[in-house]
Each structure stands twice: as C-alpha cells, then as structure tokens.
Amino acid sequence: MLLVEDDPRVRRSLRLALEDEGYAVVEASTGASALDMLRERGPDVVLLDLMLPDTDGFSVCRELRRESAVPVIMVTARTDSHDVVAGLEAGADDYVTKPLVAKELSARIRALLRRATAGPSAAPRDDLTLGDLRIDLGDAVVVRDGVELPLTRTEFKLLAELVLAEGRVCSREHLLDKVWGYGYFGDSRIVDVHVRRLRMKVEHDPASPCHLLTVRGLGYRLAG
Structure with missing residues (x-):
C-alpha cells in the first residue's frame, strides 16, 4: 500500500494502524514522490491525502490515472460536496474524511482489494x-x-x-x-x-x- 500524507505525525499514526491490520505500507509526503513511488513499487492500493505541499490530491490522482488502474482512496478533511465529487471525478475509487477511524478505513481498503482481484459473478453470458x-x-x-x-x-x-x-x-x-x-x-x-x-x-x-x-x-x- 502507498500512503501519501504530508504531515509526519499523521503519516506515522496511519502507517502503524495499517501495519497492525496486516498491510505492508510505503510512504510519500509529496505528489512528486508519490508518483515516483507508484512507478517504483507498484502498490496494490493508494491512500491519497487531498492537501499536499507541492500540489493537490486531485492533480496527483489525474496523473496517476494516466499510468495506472490501481485503486485509490482519497483522504480529505473537507466534507464539501464539490471536493468530494471533484476527487471522484479525478479518478478516485472511494473517499474518506478526517479524522480517520482505523477499522473503517481498513474495511474500505479490504473491499477495494477484493474488488481489484475478484472477477464478476457468474453470468448467463460472458x-x-x-x-x-x-x-x-x-x-x-x-x-x-x-x-x-x-x-x-x-x-x-x-x-x-x-x-x-x-x-x-x-x-x-x-x-x-x-x-x-x-x-x-x-x-x-x-x-x-x-x-x-x-x-x-x-x-x-x-x-x-x-x-x-x-x-x-x-x-x-x-x-x-
């Protein structure tokens, strides 16, 4: 998993919580380093903060989508409808708002990973x-x-x-x-x-x- 968060205290807290849930976590603190890490490590899922020091999560997500179909969860402190919709339209699969609840976040990540690996249900025709x-x-x-x-x-x-x-x-x-x-x-x-x-x-x-x-x-x- 790639965790993109600029606040070192929040990043450390999230990494420890996610590792407790069994995830292997790599970190990035800027949009540029996140894209570099995506190319180098090929994570299974990206947890992407909206506010970053060099750019914003929307721009990172759009750039990421040009290169990869990896599942993305946008993390935002905002609950404004425009920001939520903008994040999804930028290419995010889901979004969560701060403060994050570790168990809820873990459940969403597991659901994304299941969806990424599972094929569609049996159908009368394929x-x-x-x-x-x-x-x-x-x-x-x-x-x-x-x-x-x-x-x-x-x-x-x-x-x-x-x-x-x-x-x-x-x-x-x-x-x-x-x-x-x-x-x-x-x-x-x-x-x-x-x-x-x-x-x-x-x-x-x-x-x-x-x-x-x-x-x-x-x-x-x-x-x-």
Missing part, C-alpha cells in the same frame, strides 16, 4: 455486444469500435453489474452494495460520478448516452 460496444466479462475487457477502453477496476465492476442485470434497472443502493461491496452507506454521489466517468469512455456522446441510461428516480440500466 461476452455481450451492444452496437459499437463489446463487453467481455470473462477477460475483463471492454472494446468500442475495435479499441480497448482503459477502464478502472471500479468502472469495470460497475459496468459488469449492469450487464448482469440484463437490461433491468439497478438502483443506486444495489450498485453501492454490489460494486463497493462492504455495506457502503455513503451518499449516492459516488455511483453518479462513476457513471459519468464511465459514460465518458463508453459513449460517443456522453451527454446523450445510448448504452448507459438513467431511469429517473430509480437508477441505471444498460441498453443496446
């Missing part, structure tokens, strides 16, 4: 074509117009759940439970932001989607 979009659940590959799409693990799991629903509507609560996977009781913004991110990749016109549809008041469904 290869689906929807117009210009081909979704292969078995190999975790999504292709549009012959080009493989660079989905994050969370984006793929979200799309896989919609495939498994076979055209039925999936509520935000269902997707929170199935994709985030640890009895997630956060607000539905985390689903909505990931759907927007997914549309930017799978749709030719994300503003007028033809595959990933919103069913007002109910949730989302996948269409051909």
Whole structure:
C-alpha cells in the first residue's frame, strides 16, 4: 500500500494502524514522490491525502490515472460536496474524511482489494455486444469500435453489474452494495460520478448516452 500524507505525525499514526491490520505500507509526503513511488513499487492500493505541499490530491490522482488502474482512496478533511465529487471525478475509487477511524478505513481498503482481484459473478453470458460496444466479462475487457477502453477496476465492476442485470434497472443502493461491496452507506454521489466517468469512455456522446441510461428516480440500466 502507498500512503501519501504530508504531515509526519499523521503519516506515522496511519502507517502503524495499517501495519497492525496486516498491510505492508510505503510512504510519500509529496505528489512528486508519490508518483515516483507508484512507478517504483507498484502498490496494490493508494491512500491519497487531498492537501499536499507541492500540489493537490486531485492533480496527483489525474496523473496517476494516466499510468495506472490501481485503486485509490482519497483522504480529505473537507466534507464539501464539490471536493468530494471533484476527487471522484479525478479518478478516485472511494473517499474518506478526517479524522480517520482505523477499522473503517481498513474495511474500505479490504473491499477495494477484493474488488481489484475478484472477477464478476457468474453470468448467463460472458461476452455481450451492444452496437459499437463489446463487453467481455470473462477477460475483463471492454472494446468500442475495435479499441480497448482503459477502464478502472471500479468502472469495470460497475459496468459488469449492469450487464448482469440484463437490461433491468439497478438502483443506486444495489450498485453501492454490489460494486463497493462492504455495506457502503455513503451518499449516492459516488455511483453518479462513476457513471459519468464511465459514460465518458463508453459513449460517443456522453451527454446523450445510448448504452448507459438513467431511469429517473430509480437508477441505471444498460441498453443496446
């Protein structure tokens, strides 16, 4: 695990708590060193503080996403809606707010790691074509117009759940439970932001989607 935090006391406290939970932790105190550590060590998950001395967590996450699909949890002292959404849109898979509760943080990390290593549930079919979009659940590959799409693990799991629903509507609560996977009781913004991110990749016109549809008041469904 890569822990990115500029405050040495907070960093030490988090490292000790995470090591007590059985995680091997490497540390970075700046955005630049975090990206260097990502390339050198290839961590399984990144715990990324929003406020860093040389840049901000949003910029680091966007740069990280250009290079890796590693799960990212954004850590922020802010609870402002804009900051939460901005962190998710920058590419974070989840977010937590300070002060951190070690057991809750550990549960979220375990859920991300399970999601990163587990394939989708068994389905009636594992290869689906929807117009210009081909979704292969078995190999975790999504292709549009012959080009493989660079989905994050969370984006793929979200799309896989919609495939498994076979055209039925999936509520935000269902997707929170199935994709985030640890009895997630956060607000539905985390689903909505990931759907927007997914549309930017799978749709030719994300503003007028033809595959990933919103069913007002109910949730989302996948269409051909």
